[in-house]
Amino acid sequence: MGSAQKYELPFKLNNPDLLHSLSFVHGEWKKSKSGKTFEVVGELHDPGTGKAWTECPTNDASDVDEAVQSSQRCFEKYKNISPRARAQMLFKWDSLIRENKEDIATILVYETGKPRAEAYGEIEYSTGFTWWFAGEAERIQGSVFTPALPDRRVFTIKQPLGVAAALVPWNFPIAMILRKAGAALAAGCTMIVKPSPETPITILTLAYLADKAGFPKGALNVLTTDLEKTPELSEALCRHGLVKKVSFTGSTRVGKLVAKICSDNLKKVTLELGGNCPVLIFDDANIDQAMGQIFALKYRHAGQACITANRIYVQSAIFDKFLERWNAETQKIVVGHGADKETTMGPVTTPRGIEKALALVNDAKSKGAKIHTGGNKISKNGGYFFEPTVITGVTPDMDIASEEIFAPVCTFLKFDTEDEVVKAANNTSMGLASYCFTKNVDRLWRLFENLEAGMIGLNTGNSSAAESPFGGIKQSGYGKESGKDVAVAEYLITKTGTFTLEGQS
Numbered sequence: 001m002g003s004a005q006k007y008e009l010p011f012k013l014n015n016p017d018l019l020h021s022l023s024f025v026h027g028e029w030k031k032s033k034s035g036k037t038f039e040v041v042g043e044l045h046d047p048g049t050g051k052a053w054t055e056c057p058t059n060d061a062s063d064v065d066e067a068v069q070s071s072q073r074c075f076e077k078y079k080n081i082s083p084r085a086r087a088q089m090l091f092k093w094d095s096l097i098r099e100n101k102e103d104i105a106t107i108l109v110y111e112t113g114k115p116r117a118e119a120y121g122e123i124e125y126s127t128g129f130t131w132w133f134a135g136e137a138e139r140i141q142g143s144v145f146t147p148a149l150p151d152r153r154v155f156t157i158k159q160p161l162g163v164a165a166a167l168v169p170w171n172f173p174i175a176m177i178l179r180k181a182g183a184a185l186a187a188g189c190t191m192i193v194k195p196s197p198e199t200p201i202t203i204l205t206l207a208y209l210a211d212k213a214g215f216p217k218g219a220l221n222v223l224t225t226d227l228e229k230t231p232e233l234s235e236a237l238c239r240h241g242l243v244k245k246v247s248f249t250g251s252t253r254v255g256k257l258v259a260k261i262c263s264d265n266l267k268k269v270t271l272e273l274g275g276n277c278p279v280l281i282f283d284d285a286n287i288d289q290a291m292g293q294i295f296a297l298k299y300r301h302a303g304q305a306c307i308t309a310n311r312i313y314v315q316s317a318i319f320d321k322f323l324e325r326w327n328a329e330t331q332k333i334v335v336g337h338g339a340d341k342e343t344t345m346g347p348v349t350t351p352r353g354i355e356k357a358l359a360l361v362n363d364a365k366s367k368g369a370k371i372h373t374g375g376n377k378i379s380k381n382g383g384y385f386f387e388p389t390v391i392t393g394v395t396p397d398m399d400i401a402s403e404e405i406f407a408p409v410c411t412f413l414k415f416d417t418e419d420e421v422v423k424a425a426n427n428t429s430m431g432l433a434s435y436c437f438t439k440n441v442d443r444l445w446r447l448f449e450n451l452e453a454g455m456i457g458l459n460t461g462n463s464s465a466a467e468s469p470f471g472g473i474k475q476s477g478y479g480k481e482s483g484k485d486v487a488v489a490e491y492l493i494t495k496t497g498t499f500t501l502e503g504q505s
């Protein structure tokens, strides 16, 4: 359990052994070399009350080498473990996570603020990855090619890259880790995780269960740290000679820094960066379907998902009706602590999130936007609550028109033609996800081809799943996580063999 005893836990677990607050390196729970810990406001706090309930080691660059050496030692053996044995460990991990889902959901609620039902949803979604990658482990394959010369044979094999580092965000801590670690461990790589300062505890729980599932010591190490030391620790991981691959999920600004640092040593990088995702609703759409799908997408985790709806374009003929319905539904949302049964939307995870939402809304208001619902922070039990907010009249000079909102704030824009709305939707540097609703099959197909994003939702607001390649284009990054072949490929090298065959007449 580590140093968490000095705090009063705001919850009870069925299995208290799940709760750990020290870093996990080579199968041991460890303090940082400096002995420092953190529990700064907005980092390790219950977002529903603003109260600290544990603390974690503040690791810095001096803690990195020991963790990487452990991962490398483990890799030397782990790479030779049979793919079936890797699959079996992934399956065991998967079942342990499912068996403990009630407790994991509790920790998730108190780290991220999301309502309990959403916490269960995240665990269900995330175990899709352990299950999927267990299957992928045995299906890694090379190729044999038709040679140009009669005595030549050409073929490729796939081999694990080595030690991988994962730099992960706080909004879906379980999903992000299982998506990255699932692929890495299936491929035969080992992984060091640097969790976000807001959500290290769920990840330490997963590391504990990975150990119980039989993964060897060093297969999954976790180094915690605070916001201040995050750049130093992350850079030390990215620069370490034995780290061969970095997978980062977070902002475009930081993603570019990660790519720059990794480029010094030509390290393989996967970048899942920000989104500014548009939704296009045409007047021939099934309105019930569009409402249901986009409402769930937009308010999921209080708007804090990279693939959430940032700009909702509705065709003129249905605009007023759609907006009226959206407003009415929004006003029914019950904002509260994620552990309260009545809550349908939790707090945002950090006080920074509240400040940003408020600044975006106030900027839009001052430039003439209309606020139909919400627009303010909610003072309630010290938590970081923001009113679900609906805005129209957004113009390009407003910050909210171009920035990723990451809060329960929806902007609605009117359009007339397909050409016009496709241009507007694509008019962003980002390209993570886009969504469109229409019952015209030709149009749906055109939109699929013409919208500039890595993932297109066609009459759906939910396209995240283990079998779907996840990743963006443009400034939303590169590389794919999840999906067949592509995700595991991020952790493999391709080696080409060329062979001269004697004695074949």
Ligand SMILES: O=CCCC(=O)O
Pocket: 171, 172, 175, 304, 305, 306, 307, 464
């Ligand atoms: O916030 C980014 C990830 C969301 C998802 O995996 O659906």
